[in-house]
Amino acid sequence: AQSVAQPEDQVNVAEGNPLTVKCTYSVSGNPYLFWYVQYPNRGLQFLLKYITGDNLVKGSYGFEAEFNKSQTSFHLKKPSALVSDSALYFCAVRDNTGRRALTFGSGTRLQVQP
Amino acid sequence: GAGVSQSPRYKVAKRGQDVALRCDPISGHVSLFWYQQALGQGPEFLTYFQNEAQLDKSGLPSDRFFAERPEGSVSTLKIQRTQQEDSAVYLCASSSTRDILSYEQYFGPGTRLTVT
Numbered sequence: 001a002q003s004v005a006q007p008e009d010q011v012n013v014a015e016g017n018p019l020t021v022k023c024t025y026s027v028s029g030n031p032y033l034f035w036y037v038q039y040p041n042r043g044l045q046f047l048l049k050y051i052t053g054d055n056l057v058k059g060s061y062g063f064e065a066e067f068n069k070s071q072t073s074f075h076l077k078k079p080s081a082l083v084s085d086s087a088l089y090f091c092a093v094r095d096n097t098g099r100r101a102l103t104f105g106s107g108t109r110l111q112v113q114p
Numbered sequence: 115g116a117g118v119s120q121s122p123r124y125k126v127a128k129r130g131q132d133v134a135l136r137c138d139p140i141s142g143h144v145s146l147f148w149y150q151q152a153l154g155q156g157p158e159f160l161t162y163f164q165n166e167a168q169l170d171k172s173g174l175p176s177d178r179f180f181a182e183r184p185e186g187s188v189s190t191l192k193i194q195r196t197q198q199e200d201s202a203v204y205l206c207a208s209s210s211t212r213d214i215l216s217y218e219q220y221f222g223p224g225t226r227l228t229v230t
Contacts, residue, residue, distance in 0.1 A: 104156030
């Protein structure tokens with residue numbers, strides 16, 4: 001069975017500082033990895049994905065993530081945080097078989113202080 | 115273009131009532147997913163359609179949950195004899211499988227179900 005761990009319930013960072021939101025995964029075979037962001041009373045918005053190729057993937061709003069196969073991690077990063085980045089972030093994984101369901105982590109709340 | 119829409123946005127049901135939740139996917143998306151998100155948790159997979167075929171229903175928690183997509187576009191998630199533990203946000207997502215690398219799912223705003 002596949003699983004995702006987001007070890008931090010909340011991450012606090014000052015505006016302008018770099019941010020990292022951690023994610024590790026477990027899956028059979030090669031993983032397909034995703035980050036989503038959720039704002040209050042809104043659905044999940046897709047940020048970025050890793051399917052194959054370059055381990056560093058860039059996504060929306062200046063976010064990027066690094067796929068590390070040996071550490072089974074896919075940490076989300078941004079060089080300079082904005083107050084508007086404050087939201088709930090979810091990491092998700094699916095395997096490369098025909099099963100298309102995503103397995104999500106429990107989420108990390110990012111709080112960016114002005 | 116228009117995203118995934120869901121209705122109603124909020125639903126309050128008395129324990130034992132039946133409810134029906136609607137999802138309109140992005141036009142042309144052949145794949146449709148339902149997820150359940152309990153308070154403070156990540157979404158959990160319920161079921162998946164490719165066009166009108168329900169290919170995976172392994173996440174449905176009981177036989178009180180039923181989903182359909184008869185014409186391969188709009189989908190309805192039905193919960194019979196609702197229980198308090200059914201209270202959650204129900205998220206619908208769609209994706210296009212025409213592009214083999216386009217695996218991301220696009221989510222609607224969700225329906226918040228409260229069972230009293």
